[in-house]
Amino acid sequence: xxxxxxxxxxxxxxxxxxxxxxxxxxVSPITASRALNAPERVNERTRARVLTAVERLGxxxxxxxxxxxxARSRFIAVIVxxxxxxxxxxxxxxxxxTFEAQGYQILxxxxxxxxxxxxxxxxxxxxxxxxxxxxAGLRHSEACRALLANWxxxxxxxxxxxxxxxxxxxxxxxxxxxxxxxxxxxxGHRHILFVGAxxxxxxxxxxxxxxxxxxxxQAGCDAPLLELDHYGSLDAGAEGLERALTHPGGISAIHxxxxxxxxxxxxxxQRRGLSVPGDMAIAGxxxxxxxxxxxxxxxxxxxPRQHMGQLAAEQVIRRLESKRVPRRQHxxxxxxxxxxxx
Amino acid sequence: xxxxxxxxxxxxxxxxxxxxxxxxxxVSPITASRALNAPERVNERTRARVLTAVERLGxxxxxxxxxxxxARSRFIAVIVxxxxxxxxxxxxxxxxxTFEAQGYQILxxxxxxxxxxxxxxxxxxxxxxxxxxxxAGLRHSEACRALLANWxxxxxxxxxxxxxxxxxxxxxxxxxxxxxxxxxxxxGHRHILFVGAxxxxxxxxxxxxxxxxxxxxQAGCDAPLLELDHYGSLDAGAEGLERALTHPGGISAIHxxxxxxxxxxxxxxQRRGLSVPGDMAIAGxxxxxxxxxxxxxxxxxxxPRQHMGQLAAEQVIRRLESKRVPRRQHxxxxxxxxxxxx
DNA sequence: CGCTATCATGTTAGCGCTACCATCGTTGTA
DNA sequence: TACAACGATGGTAGCGCTAACATGATAGCG
Numbered sequence: 108x109x110x111x112x113x114x115x116x117x118x119x120x121x122x123x124x125x126x127x128x129x130x131x132x133x134v135s136p137i138t139a140s141r142a143l144n145a146p147e148r149v150n151e152r153t154r155a156r157v158l159t160a161v162e163r164l165g166x167x168x169x170x171x172x173x174x175x176x177x178a179r180s181r182f183i184a185v186i187v188x189x190x191x192x193x194x195x196x197x198x199x200x201x202x203x204x205t206f207e208a209q210g211y212q213i214l215x216x217x218x219x220x221x222x223x224x225x226x227x228x229x230x231x232x233x234x235x236x237x238x239x240x241x242x243a244g245l246r247h248s249e250a251c252r253a254l255l256a257n258w259x260x261x262x263x264x265x266x267x268x269x270x271x272x273x274x275x276x277x278x279x280x281x282x283x284x285x286x287x288x289x290x291x292x293x294x295g296h297r298h299i300l301f302v303g304a305x306x307x308x309x310x311x312x313x314x315x316x317x318x319x320x321x322x323x324x325q326a327g328c329d330a331p332l333l334e335l336d337h338y339g340s341l342d343a344g345a346e347g348l349e350r351a352l353t354h355p356g357g358i359s360a361i362h363x364x365x366x367x368x369x370x371x372x373x374x375x376x377q378r379r380g381l382s383v384p385g386d387m388a389i390a391g392x393x394x395x396x397x398x399x400x401x402x403x404x405x406x407x408x409x410x411p412r413q414h415m416g417q418l419a420a421e422q423v424i425r426r427l428e429s430k431r432v433p434r435r436q437h438x439x440x441x442x443x444x445x446x447x448x449x
Numbered sequence: 450x451x452x453x454x455x456x457x458x459x460x461x462x463x464x465x466x467x468x469x470x471x472x473x474x475x476v477s478p479i480t481a482s483r484a485l486n487a488p489e490r491v492n493e494r495t496r497a498r499v500l501t502a503v504e505r506l507g508x509x510x511x512x513x514x515x516x517x518x519x520a521r522s523r524f525i526a527v528i529v530x531x532x533x534x535x536x537x538x539x540x541x542x543x544x545x546x547t548f549e550a551q552g553y554q555i556l557x558x559x560x561x562x563x564x565x566x567x568x569x570x571x572x573x574x575x576x577x578x579x580x581x582x583x584x585a586g587l588r589h590s591e592a593c594r595a596l597l598a599n600w601x602x603x604x605x606x607x608x609x610x611x612x613x614x615x616x617x618x619x620x621x622x623x624x625x626x627x628x629x630x631x632x633x634x635x636x637g638h639r640h641i642l643f644v645g646a647x648x649x650x651x652x653x654x655x656x657x658x659x660x661x662x663x664x665x666x667q668a669g670c671d672a673p674l675l676e677l678d679h680y681g682s683l684d685a686g687a688e689g690l691e692r693a694l695t696h697p698g699g700i701s702a703i704h705x706x707x708x709x710x711x712x713x714x715x716x717x718x719q720r721r722g723l724s725v726p727g728d729m730a731i732a733g734x735x736x737x738x739x740x741x742x743x744x745x746x747x748x749x750x751x752x753p754r755q756h757m758g759q760l761a762a763e764q765v766i767r768r769l770e771s772k773r774v775p776r777r778q779h780x781x782x783x784x785x786x787x788x789x790x791x
Numbered sequence: 792c793g794c795t796a797t798c799a800t801g802t803t804a805g806c807g808c809t810a811c812c813a814t815c816g817t818t819g820t821a
Numbered sequence: 822t823a824c825a826a827c828g829a830t831g832g833t834a835g836c837g838c839t840a841a842c843a844t845g846a847t848a849g850c851g
Contacts, residue, residue, distance in 0.1 A: 165596075165599070167572055167575050167576050168576050169517075169576060169578070170573070170576035170577050171513050171516050171517040171522065171576075171577060171578055172517050174513050175511075175513040175514050175517050180513065190538055190541065190542050190545070191538075191542065196532055196533075196538060199532065200532050200533070203532070203557075203559060207559075212556065212573065213557060214554065214556065215545075215555060215557050217545055217549075230509055231512070231554065233509050234509050234510050234511060234512035234513075235512050235513060235554075236511070236513055254507075254509075257463075257507070339738055341738055341739065341742045342742075345742075370742075371742060374742045374743055374744070375742075377719075377744055378744050396681055396683055397683065397739070400683045400684075400687075400712075400713060400716045400717075401716055402716070402719055402720050
């Protein structure tokens with residue numbers, strides 16, 4: 108005797124639903140729902156029955172349905188320009204640790220330094236009813252800003268400080284550039300080359316250069332800039348060193364846009380038998396472990412990347428929990444690490 | 450004159466819905482849906498009207514609702530044990546590039562080398578009606594296997610080859626261990642130390658050690674193992690070198706479990722004024738760029754990580770598109786890179 | 792000209808869950 | 822003893838979308 112109804116059959120997995128759990132536990136679906144999502148709102152004994160039924164049936168909640176019904180998912184959209192750069196990975200780690208501990212799931216998007224791609228990603232992510240958005244950087248396309256203007260969930264911009272859409276956690280890259288330039292001047296250098304790679308994408312390197320130039324010009328020095336187009340950073344650093352050696356006017360120190368470039372140069376100097384800082388002083392940015400393991404140790408600026416992710420996540424969570432957290436900026440600062448390379 | 454109905458009001462965002470788009474375009478919701486998701490099933494003119502309405506209203510599809518209704522999301526669950534290790538990042542990049550190009554969204558989970566955590570993540574991900582699951586590695590808890598046994602979507606296990614649940618793309622780590630051991634024997638070494646770090650989590654290093662030991666024992670040599678517990682890999686490598694220098698019986702070569710350790714040792718040898726390979730030969734695994742920039746260049750084994758991710762994604766996509774792709778293994782192989790460090 | 796094939800569109804009924812309101816005891820308080 | 826307050830549970834109605842089936846118009850054929 109079949110119990111097939113004559114109603115239209117619908118796709119639908121074989122997975123047990125909350126209704127079946129509820130039936131098995133002898134309660135209504137809504138009580139079963141509460142037993143799982145708001146334990147304090149049901150009697151302890153009832154809850155135990157529901158949990159037993161869940162276990163026995165191997166029930167897995169359909170989060171799509173739950174999110175649709177409640178109009179909020181526990182997704183956090185995280186958008187970074189690249190995964191190839193350790194810096195973003197560390198920020199993501201900080202975000203992930205903190206968000207996952209609170210039951211949020213990260214939706215990771217990668218723009219490849221393309222603001223149109225960012226717009227597309229954000230559109231998709233809005234479609235998933237994300238609870239919040241975290242993006243690396245303050246630069247967005249107009250379309251993107253328009254899209255976000257009508258969005259009422261928290262937006263967190265990390266990495267640099269500035270005119271933010273909502274929440275903002277980062278550090279002052281211009282000041283970091285000034286800081287290193289001052290250090291190099293203090294070491295007696297007057298002919299300092301700034302070397303970056305693909306700075307159109309990595310515009311924060313451009314901000315550091317701005318600070319660098321400002322300080323050098325105030326001191327009456329030139330601030331030549333060399334921009335490379337390499338993909339492998341270590342190779343680019345090596346090339347940067349070569350080009351500096353033949354730079355018209357002579358160069359005594361290189362301020363690299365990051366530690367990868369700087370380390371590439373340092374290792375290349377070793378191969379070539381050049382003395383650092385005797386023949387050429389070398390400085391970087393980021394404070395990666397690698398730079399502290401080479402000889403001489405790299406002078407660099409350490410940014411608290413993982414901490415930046417954590418702090419950003421904490422701020423977002425606070426905002427999600429208690430409606431009104433003031434729009435605020437958090438400067439996580441940086442630290443000059445003086446090695447023997449300058 | 451208000452047009453508020455007296456029906457119960459429900460939460461619900463202010464976002465326009467497909468129904469409003471359909472009204473604006475003068476069609477039924479299903480036609481609007483088709484215009485967006487199956488353009489070929491709708492008259493070109495009608496479609497243009499719908500797209501105009503979408504544009505004008507700033508409509509963003511609610512993907513939760515769509516996925517719930519169709520019982521399939523375009524999510525791909527990707528589970529890795531750690532983000533701190535470049536190796537996984539590169540695999541993720543390969544996956545992401547390929548999947549995103551096909552309109553899939555990656556849900557990234559990080560187990561921290563904990564199989565219980567993996568189980569929890571997979572449970573959650575199943576709740577999102579993922580289209581497929583990609584996990585790093587073949588080792589899972591029993592609970593996890595039980596959960597996946599009743600799951601009818603593609604499962605892809607990457608990194609190593611072996612007894613897989615479904616699809617499998619990776620390389621033979623035991624053979625890689627043998628390969629390096631043979632190389633070191635060929636260089637005349639008879640006292641070779643294998644150095645790994647936290648190998649309980651990084652069990653693939655254990656597989657390489659197994660191959661390494663097999664070859665050495667066949668050659669009548671001991672195969673001592675040193676396992677370190679450091680977090681910073683470069684530091685651990687330095688310590689590995691120190692410990693090898695005082696190892697009872699004498700050691701002439703170190704086979705490190707990865708390039709980070711090996712490079713740490715190499716840089717430490719430089720600082721300490723030791724000759725490599727004269728005082729100690731050093732070998733690694735992974736083929737990271739870093740190892741090729743130090744002097745002497747590191748002997749290592751290069752694994753095609755990004756390619757592994759791409760290939761895995763392609764296989765999954767094929768399976769998703771045309772129901773029956775045979776359960777198959779793909780060996781992506783590896784390549785011995787001989788530097789001057791051995 | 793009647794018949795089927797094809798295309799474009801519409802109607803209906805959910806997908807599985809939770810918000811909202813209602814109900815029914817059981818207490819505590821005046 | 823009456824009444825508010827509260828705690829536990831349930832009924833109903835959607836969340837916004839799409840699968841499945843239905844319909845009507847047009848084309849193609851002998």
